[in-house]
Amino acid sequence: xxxxxxxxxxxxxxxxxxxxxxxxxxxxxxxxxxxxxxxxxxxxxxxxxxxxxxxxxxxxxxxxxxxxxxxxxxxxxxxxxxxxxxxxxxxxxxxxxxxxxxxxxxxxxxxxxxxxxxxxxxxxxxxxxxxxxxxxxxxxxxxxxxx
Numbered sequence: 129x130x131x132x133x134x135x136x137x138x139x140x141x142x143x144x145x146x147x148x149x150x151x152x153x154x155x156x157x158x159x160x161x162x163x164x165x166x167x168x169x170x171x172x173x174x175x176x177x178x179x180x181x182x183x184x185x186x187x188x189x190x191x192x193x194x195x196x197x198x199x200x201x202x203x204x205x206x207x208x209x210x211x212x213x214x215x216x217x218x219x220x221x222x223x224x225x226x227x228x229x230x231x232x233x234x235x236x237x238x239x240x241x242x243x244x245x246x247x248x249x250x251x252x253x254x255x256x257x258x259x260x261x262x263x264x265x266x267x268x269x270x271x272x273x274x275x
Contacts (some may be wrong), residue, residue, distance in 0.1 A: 139258075145185045145186050146185065155190055155238065156190070156230075156231075156236035156238070156239060157190065157191055157194065157236065158192055158227055158230035158231050158255070159231070159236065159239070160183075160188045160189075160190035160238060161191040162231060163180050163182075163183040163188055164183070164187045164188065164189065164192070164243075165188060166178065166179045166183075166192060167179050167183050167187040168187065180205075197198075211267045212245065213220075232260070233250075233254035233257070234250060234251065234254060237255075237258055240254045240255045240258060242256060
């Protein structure tokens with residue numbers, strides 16, 4: 129049901145705002161968050177930061193929608209709770225590292241897969257690095273859980 133509503137809203141937004149996303153511009157928390165921040169700064173300060181063509185007229189609100197949707201789902205299911213990270217500074221730095229690496233790789237894993245399937249070398253390297261990162265992180269989490 130959510131996919132149907134999302135698809136219908138995307139078609140309506142495309143019709144009303146003449147939104148035409150670029151090729152391989154999926155649901156990306158990195159790219160959409162970057163475009164949302166850049167669009168907001170451009171509107172507030174009159175700058176000319178680069179945004180994707182899909183965000184020129186109106187920003188893509190995917191990060192806000194995902195955050196609000198997750199909050200509503202957690203609240204309605206009784207799973208919502210506040211958690212304090214063990215090391216807030218380290219957690220913040222990891223977030224910056226993940227976001228920058230995602231943007232350097234060209235965005236989300238869906239976009240990397242699309243670029244890889246098109247035979248683009250940067251997509252292949254990025255997807256290989258993503259796969260290696262998942263394997264290393266899984267092994268590290270297993271090691272940490274057994275200690």
